[in-house]
């Protein structure tokens with residue numbers, strides 16, 4: 001096994017997608033950045049979302065994740081209309097995200113970060129207290145399973161970790177809790193070659209388990225080997241949707257570069 | 266709970282056995298955030314014990330413990346709020362406002378003393394709710410919101426107290442309950458309340474989900490929200506908590522002194538923040554401990570009373586506190602202690 005592969009993989013697109021965006025538009029104040037985007041992710045499918053800086057990839061991902069509601073359009077999860085009031089509601093149905101800019105709370109220990117918003121509690125008289133032992137050991141086990149050997153203890157403060165290690169903690173957390181849909185915004189941006197390969201393998205395994213994955217990356221040689229479909233975003237609009245068999249890495253790079261060039265002129 | 270795929274360890278991970286390393290005993294002790302202020306308190310106590318013969322007298326103990334108790338109770342709320350990333354500069358005025366309301370109701374208007382107390386505390390919580398709503402809904406710095414509230418309450422206190430005789434000579438049951446003497450000891454009830462409240466919130470902070478959310482909200486609000494923490498609600502609750510404790514401590518002070526003036530609580534907002542900071546709470550949110558603030562409050566009280574004992578004019582002590590505060594913060598920044606974690 002030399003690397004992640006998706007060639008022997010068939011996706012049944014006649015079934016319901018896990019998640020669907022229907023004519024989504026979004027504006028930050030008066031600055032409109034997403035225009036009528038339609039985008040579906042099926043179970044067991046990895047969708048690569050690519051585009052120039054500022055195209056609106058992170059904005060779309062935050063809409064998927066319930067971090068911000070779109071100004072227009074509808075979200076459908078497993079065939080039902082949904083409206084997430086907060087990321088907590090999205091997480092409750094099995095959607096997990098690794099955000100580009102909102103990964104980790106530096107002051108907290110690893111296990112507190114890992115279980116933030118999904119704390120395991122046990123009864124203690126009339127109260128529910130944090131089950132610290134269990135969260136520590138589960139966090140350590142999960143981090144070990146993704147191959148982050150340098151993290152010694154779940155009590156370690158995250159601010160003492162390197163940028164890549166922090167990123168890895170966030171990815172591990174998403175993989176651990178994600179049950180239906182993973183949203184990964186440039187997850188490998190700070191990672192070494194070995195850890196990047198681990199992440200790509202994990203994406204592969206998530207797909208094999210029937211999860212939908214939305215994967216944002218600028219590096220086409222990361223995107224193409226794992227993606228089943230590639231969506232090219234330009235200035236908040238979907239301009240191309242490609243099956244992975246339709247393109248090579250070089251052609252994909254040319255497409256994105258051409259898109260960027262159009263914007264300059 | 267959740268049905269999730271449990272990915273088997275990848276080959277790369279399986280090949281590298283992971284070294285597990287627990288912290289040594291000495292490391293754990295150094296990691297105790299209450300240690301530096303604790304050492305400071307011991308040093309200050311030693312100093313005054315050696316300088317004056319009557320440091321350990323019942324009178325001195327009474328004075329230190331009552332001053333420290335009310336500051337601590339205010340400071341517990343302030344600490345929770347600071348950990349969640351906000352400030353409250355109105356606690357000092359609230360410390361006067363709440364007992365004024367209480368006293369007007371039951372001394373001036375013969376409302377049942379307990380009912381009056383509940384109503385007064387509801388007013389103090391209401392102040393916190395306004396602080397919290399204005400700050401989170403309009404997204405302005407709480408420094409400004411609560412500075413505004415400081416002036417609003419100061420004006421209201423002036424208005425309420427004029428023409429009222431807010432002195433209660435015959436102690437009532439509710440006053441004994443909040444501020445009476447603990448039988449056969451030189452100590453007063455606020456000391457017990459203080460320990461109970463501090464213990465409760467030390468537990469809340471370390472062991473409850475709410476504590477985790479408070480730490481995360483103050484640590485970095487974006488990631489906390491992204492993980493589903495209701496960050497605005499957490500902040501609002503801490504505003505209410507902070508104001509409620511300020512009001513409660515004010516009522517204890519009234520019950521202890523048996524009277525209230527509009528000057529009550531002067532500088533308390535700053536003393537409560539100072540106690541928290543001396544105890545290791547970060548000014549930027551995200552870290553701090555309740556017991557640290559308790560130690561910080563005792564440090565303030567010991568210095569205040571101790572300086573009087575050795576003959577320094579009473580009102581001079583704030584100068585001393587000011588210098589100490591700045592030195593402690595410089596030391597903490599230098600040692601990088603503000604980044605510490607809650608394990």
Ligand SMILES: Nc1ncnc2c1ncn2[C@@H]1O[C@H](COP(=O)(O)OP(=O)(O)OP(=O)(O)O)[C@@H](O)[C@H]1O
Pocket residue numbers: 028031033051052053054055056057058059060100
């Ligand atoms: N919080 C925000 N407030 C206002 N405008 C924003 C905000 N976040 C993003 N934008 C704007 O929205 C547009 C899309 O940004 P977005 O972050 O979605 O791009 P992106 O495709 O993820 O880019 P990159 O590849 O650099 O991560 C940009 O023009 C950006 O200026």
Ligand SMILES: [Mg+2]
Pocket residue numbers: 057058059100185
């Ligand atoms: Mg982005």
